[in-house]
Amino acid sequence: MAALMQAVQIDEFGGPDVLQLRRLPVPSPGEGEVIVMVMAAGVGPWDAWIRAGKSVLPQPLPLTPGSDIAGVVVKVGRGVMEVTEGDEIFGVTNRRFTDGYAQYAKARVDMIAAKPSSMTFEEAASVPVIAVTAWQMLREFASVKAGQRVLVLGGFGNVGGYAVQLAKLAGAHVVATASEAHADHVRSLGAVEIIERRMSGVDAYSASFDAVIDTVGGEALERSYPLVRPGGIVVSAVQKPDTTKLPPGVSSDFLLVNVDTGILNKLGRLATDGQLKTRLGEALSLADARRAHEMLDGAAHKPGKIVLIP
Incomplete structure (x- = not known):
């Protein structure tokens, strides 16, 4: 039996109530991909657009929202030479901006970079997009x-x-x-x-x-x-x-953002040198994904980027 993980999934587009916490199989990496044990996942307006069915990209259902992640690489796919198991990374999952609200996420290796040592995982997950x-x-x-x-x-x-x-x-x-x-x-x-x-x-x-x-x-x-x-x-x-x-x-x-390793590395260096300040907002559990999206939709919350902790 495949190993299972907690993840947030939607079966239909709609409001925050469509977000469901479930147990899903841990993904396997394809060529040029890695599996990341997610320590923190960022929550952004694009996640709400995808949840509501307003994405400019095709989004087949069911899907797991989320793209900004920070965590530890636990498995690498074919052709991956840039990172190894145990590396701490931050970045984005894929070009559809999905699959991040989970304990383990599959990510393209060209959309992640080494996590700056000066940042916590929560801070790093707040940065990419x-x-x-x-x-x-x-x-x-x-x-x-x-x-x-x-x-x-x-x-x-x-x-x-x-x-x-x-x-x-x-x-x-x-x-x-x-x-x-x-x-x-x-x-x-x-x-x-x-x-x-x-x-x-x-x-x-x-x-x-x-x-x-x-x-x-x-x-x-x-x-x-x-x-x-x-x-x-x-x-x-x-x-x-x-x-x-x-x-x-x-x-x-x-602008339609295009996250890549090169830009992430430059931003990471600026943060490490103290030239770029991050601003972390609410830090919630994965089970509180609905609450996080209610904040995106206008519910009161403190300023800064919302993150989920799996």
């Missing part, structure tokens, strides 16, 4: 350089907090939106100026930014368009910018 999203928006899409002016929409959020830090590390002059209650925290991450999160007073910033990094969408995104100077760019991780409303000479992009 949100930090890589911020990295790619700034470095690969906007190509932010020293001396440029960058506006981060949603500086207090999980992705936004990393975007503020990474923009500062790139040498940019960072402005971010945040509420008055959260302004000091966002300044501590590297924002030089704070714009009220409802974008009051933004007319004074007309055509003054080289890049807008959007993590909130909606009205804030639309009101940011006139703030970008010709030759600048608007990059969103939430929705496609409306190109018909952009000023002449301003480009735009919509």
